[in-house]
Amino acid sequence: MPTLQRKKRIAVAITSIAVLLGAAFLGSYFVVQSSSFKGYLSKSLSNVLGERVDIGQDIQISSIFPRLSVVLPNVKMRPTSLGRNVERARIDSLTMSVSPGVVFSGGERGHVDIHVKQITLLSAASRVIAPAADSVTGSAAESSIGIEPSIAQSFGSWLQRSSALDIAFTTERFVYLARDAKTGNERHEMTNLSLTAKDQAVKLSAMLEVQDQPLRSVNAEYISTTDISEFNANNQALRAELSVDTSLAAFDNSAESQASLNDEPTHSFSTPVELSGNRVDFTSIEYRSPIGWLRGSLGIDMGTDRPHIVADLEVRKLQLSLIGNQHGQPDGDSESRLFPFKPFAFRIPEHIDAQVDMHLGAVRLDATPVINGNVQISLINGKVQLRTKNLTMLGGKSELSIDVTTPTQGFVSVSMKLEADNAQLNRIRSPNTGEPMISKGKADVIMALKGSGPSPGHIAASSSGYILAAVDSAEINQKYSTLIDQGVVSWGLDRISVLTRKSESDKARSRLSDPLSVLCASVKLYLNDGRAEVSNGVIIELPQNTLYSSGYINLYNEKMGFALRAKKKSLFEWSAISIARFAEISGTLAKPSVTLNKNELAKQGILSTSSIMWGPLPSLVYTLAESGVNNSQSKKCRKSIE
Known part of the structure; x- marks a missing residue:
């Protein structure tokens, strides 16, 4: 009998506990769904995101103890002074976990x-409006209709609001759509943001x-040196x-991509930053x-x-050979062309100077x-201009000048002019040893080109x-000179058979x-709409002979x-000079091909190898070549450009 009573007491206790727990959970549910609790969460989210956050639908509870975890299926952010450049936002599946201190505070x-x-x-x-000065006192107006706080005020206020919070925010994908009435939407994305x-x-x-462009892993740290607790937002x-x-990141999880990622070095950027009013100054960039x-x-x-x-x-160092040497997905068109027909997807902003x-x-x-030397780059009304001062090349x-405009989205117009006098060729160094390749000599260059189009290929094709x-x-x-001679001779041995002793060629x-x-x-x-036809366009005068x-x-x-x-x-x-007399260049800019003219070789008693067949160049080339040979005026080599 006592055993039965004991069982009844246990059953009553368990039932009571279950009822209490059920009531607690039910009460917690109604508390969580209450407007006051939604206000707490909205305020917490607003402090974290710097935006006004509205919670529309009911909150889904994931856990209550020891931390409250909820899922917010419908969250809207509305612009505040800090988020003045955001008109609206969409948030998909927000999960929030808060400590009890967040709820009670x-x-x-x-x-x-x-x-x-x-x-x-x-x-x-909407545009950014700076705080106006009072016409009588000269001080900044603290509250006026239509006057927005400065960026420093907004960001400082956010730091003050969130200074007592320990925030951890992650998102799988962050998308920012920059809208423009002329250009449409420009999409920027970050993934795995923390x-x-x-x-x-x-x-x-x-x-x-x-x-x-390839994905890049970004790690940034902002450490305030201003005491936020004593920050005065006004002055x-x-x-x-x-x-x-x-650093560069891999496109996929393949072993090849990961291996290339491991070899990619890190780019580092550091600077003190000062935010005052609506001005940001990076005072000492490194x-x-x-x-x-x-x-x-x-x-x-x-x-x-x-x-x-x-x-x-100040550019203290710039290695031109490494620019563009980035890991990326191969593009079929870019592989076969030096200037691909890959459309531009940008427009120079007209609202920034x-x-x-x-x-x-x-x-x-x-x-x-x-x-x-010195370079000056200006951006005014959607036009980029580059000018130089005290510039030296070799x-x-x-002197170098470049003008770039984008009349419409994705359409680029470029014009450039370069003049270089007395370039010292003895400054040219071997990429492997760093020793001079040329002992003496000077060069002059004049170049003037312009073109336009929706891609690099179109600009090249329209260039004049x-x-x-x-x-x-x-x-x-x-x-x-020995390496050149030996390289050309070795190349020639693979392409022609000679009616002389082989020992002579080996020697x-x-x-x-x-x-x-x-x-x-x-x-x-001379280019006209991307095409040039030249007779004796290149002249090389050597002691032994002259090549055209x-x-x-x-x-x-x-x-x-x-x-x-x-x-x-x-x-x-x-010898290299003798073989060069029979050389012909064909193919494309990206994949040039050098062959030998078998008809000219035959006149010297030299036959081409049977394993390689060379087709003739277009008749236009031979017409231009013969015209150059017969034109004594065009055969003169000018040592300088007048």
């Missing part, structure tokens, strides 16, 4: 974890997806240290990467409807120092202008050559054909 302190599947922000058409904010330090990591500047590290080293200052004034950028930068003064230091192509005085160059009294060092292939002297060389190339090159180039299909002729038709011998 009304969303002002505690730990907050937020995970979002995707956030999509749409930019607003943001933490604690004790005046904000850290961010993400995979940044730039249009038509105090925010100061902080900003550092960013970024950027380093294998490609280059840049330092200087940059200021952005966003206090008007036309943001203004002013920069004073910029003035950048840049000093170029050690700009190199491999081991060769190429450029030194030690010679030079000229390229003129001249070389005077150059001498290639013996080591490299020629292994001999040392004298330094190769180029008494004069000139290039004349005539032919054509078509930048629409990038096909070309050039034939070489010589002033003296001496007997064939195993």
